[in-house]
Amino acid sequence: MTSVSKPTHASTIAYMDLYARWEASNWSAVDIDFTQDRADWQTLSELERDAIIWLCSLFYTGEDQVTDDLGPFAGALDREEQLYVLTTQQVDEARHSVFFHRFFTEVVGQDGDLTQTLRAAQRCAAANSAFATVVTHLDAVTAQLARRPSPRALAAAITNYHLIVEGTIAQQGQGLLTEHMCMGRLPGLRAGLTQIEHDERRHIAFGLKLLDDLLKDHPQAARAGIFDTLSRLAPHLAGLIYPPEPAYLEVFGIDRRDVIAAGFRSLTTKLAAVGLTASEIPGWVIPITLTDPYAIADRVQLLEQHGVIATPYTSAGPLNDTGVALLAEAIARSAAPRRPLYLEVRARDRDQRHVFLIAPSNDPQPAGARTSVDVRLSADADDLAKLARGTGLPRSVRVSGSAAGIRALPTLFPAASQSVRAELARLLRRVPRR
Numbered sequence: 001m002t003s004v005s006k007p008t009h010a011s012t013i014a015y016m017d018l019y020a021r022w023e024a025s026n027w028s029a030v031d032i033d034f035t036q037d038r039a040d041w042q043t044l045s046e047l048e049r050d051a052i053i054w055l056c057s058l059f060y061t062g063e064d065q066v067t068d069d070l071g072p073f074a075g076a077l078d079r080e081e082q083l084y085v086l087t088t089q090q091v092d093e094a095r096h097s098v099f100f101h102r103f104f105t106e107v108v109g110q111d112g113d114l115t116q117t118l119r120a121a122q123r124c125a126a127a128n129s130a131f132a133t134v135v136t137h138l139d140a141v142t143a144q145l146a147r148r149p150s151p152r153a154l155a156a157a158i159t160n161y162h163l164i165v166e167g168t169i170a171q172q173g174q175g176l177l178t179e180h181m182c183m184g185r186l187p188g189l190r191a192g193l194t195q196i197e198h199d200e201r202r203h204i205a206f207g208l209k210l211l212d213d214l215l216k217d218h219p220q221a222a223r224a225g226i227f228d229t230l231s232r233l234a235p236h237l238a239g240l241i242y243p244p245e246p247a248y249l250e251v252f253g254i255d256r257r258d259v260i261a262a263g264f265r266s267l268t269t270k271l272a273a274v275g276l277t278a279s280e281i282p283g284w285v286i287p288i289t290l291t292d293p294y295a296i297a298d299r300v301q302l303l304e305q306h307g308v309i310a311t312p313y314t315s316a317g318p319l320n321d322t323g324v325a326l327l328a329e330a331i332a333r334s335a336a337p338r339r340p341l342y343l344e345v346r347a348r349d350r351d352q353r354h355v356f357l358i359a360p361s362n363d364p365q366p367a368g369a370r371t372s373v374d375v376r377l378s379a380d381a382d383d384l385a386k387l388a389r390g391t392g393l394p395r396s397v398r399v400s401g402s403a404a405g406i407r408a409l410p411t412l413f414p415a416a417s418q419s420v421r422a423e424l425a426r427l428l429r430r431v432p433r434r
């Protein structure tokens with residue numbers, strides 16, 4: 001899959017160098033020649049065309065979204081050179097949208113002005129719920145940044161924008177298009193995508209540089225902002241490359257496992273560039289704390305296969321025994337204990353009990369039949385699944401344990417919505433202490 005740049009530490013990046021690179025690499029979206037693309041388009045099968053339209057629609061929607069959402073960053077930056085680089089990025093994002101508008105009208109043959117082709121792309125992209133969640137969250141974090149600029153809000157917005165939308169989604173999508181879908185054909189589309197990829201590398205470098213500065217000047221606020229976004233969006237990352245039809249990837253010989261692994265590798269490379277590791281991130285159902293990207297991809301596919309997480313083609317649950325065991329492990333992984341402790345996760349309606357030794361920044365270790373534990377969490381299996389997916393705090397959930405154990409476990413589900421986290425915190429405060 002697409003190559004990922006080597007982890008260069010962000011402290012080596014200079015704002016004025018990014019500006020100079022922008023001047024040196026200016027290109028024209030209106031000059032790209034689509035003559036051969038129009039001829040090539042006629043030779044593609046309907047399935048191949050639909051697949052390319054789907055992925056380009058995600059791209060086009062994303063480009064427009066980031067053009068709109070860049071504005072609030074200006075109010076949170078205080079150095080002139082940061083603002084100048086920001087301005088170059090905004091010009092780039094508009095240019096990328098213009099390029100996709102031209103592709104849709106001149107190659108695909110759609111009618112309408114930019115607003116109309118964009119609306120069509122947005123309708124196509126909206127079918128991918130993970131993508132919709134990530135871009136909607138970007139709207140929310142940038143709106144928050146506009147209302148109350150702060151180092152934490154800025155770090156949260158950069159993480160969503162530069163690390164996830166650009167560094168994880170756009171770079172992977174670009175690789176799928178140029179290395180598979182347009183290989184040996186559609187030269188105009190490939191030429192534009194190559195230019196876009198160069199621009200995006202600069203944008204990501206800018207985001208990493210800003211994050212690195214924030215981590216130096218406001219370490220606690222910056223880390224909180226980064227982890228807020230990562231833990232909130234991590235459950236959706238694997239769903240980003242789910243086309244409406246599996247055949248959209250199969251027809252080009254693309255293995256989704258490779259795409260998932262490349263996406264997570266890309267994300268961890270970017271985190272490394274600002275001195276962070278995934279093991280510091282409060283986890284969620286998807287185990288982003290695993291170090292091997294293929295181990296993450298395999299776990300994701302296992303979770304999908306056993307109904308723990310839904311896909312566009314299969315609903316989540318009903319869970320089989322393996323699904324419950326995977327879910328219990330995911331819950332243990334999501335816990336962020338202050339010290340090592342034993343956690344029991346029990347599916348009451350299944351008579352399934354799983355005990356783990358959990359410790360800060362470590363993978364949970366299965367503790368077999370151990371009966372003495374610090375904290376017990378139980379619910380019916382389907383309710384455990386709802387809790388782990390962050391969709392609510394079902395009534396059947398029970399927590400009990402020692403006072404010291406509860407104190408060491410301030411939150412079980414850092415990625416849950418604020419209301420679920422608040423409810424869980426209340427539940428933890430109310431638990432019978434032994």
Ligand SMILES: [Fe+2]
Binds near residue numbers: 066092093196200
């Ligand atoms: Fe872009």
Ligand SMILES: [Fe+2]
Binds near residue numbers: 093203
């Ligand atoms: Fe960008």
